């Protein structure tokens with residue numbers, strides 16, 4: 192399995208944990224989960240601690256393992272560029288509740304929830320001539336142990352009104368396969 196994740200078993204078998212790089216440690220983690228012959232793996236922020244140059248290698252490795260072993264991956268991440276690269280279907284959460292769920296391409300092309308829209312605006316563009324978009328979300332996220340009434344995003348949402356503070360929005364389908372929990376969706 193070490194060979195399958197790109198490590199030479201002869202070279203690595205006598206090494207101690209601190210002698211591995213971050214990328215090698217992540218490869219070992221993937222090998223450890225694969226020896227159990229799983230069908231489903233939860234990857235919780237698997238590349239957030241890695242250099243950008245190593246991230247692509249690990250993401251490619253996960254894609255390769257997914258195809259080779261017929262895996263389903265639940266990929267949890269804050270970096271939407273990474274999410275876009277690896278996901279078939281995306282769920283966006285805010286303060287512990289689902290805001291939006293949909294096919295990856297559709298959700299990134301036409302976000303329906305204001306929070307998703309703001310997250311997509313915040314993805315950095317690798318071009319020095321492009322200025323980052325100014326976020327219109329104000330304030331700090333509220334405490335998860337005392338969330339606001341109604342919609343949990345209402346204290347930071349530019350579209351919030353009375354209904355948003357009175358009524359919890361339920362998930363409803365706004366396009367084929369795309370569900371949003373919002374009283375005033377973008378699309």
Ligand code: SF4
Pocket residue numbers: 304305306342343344345346348349350351352355360372373374375376
């Ligand atoms: S329900 Fe209201 S506050 Fe919540 S995201 Fe939609 S518009 Fe904003």
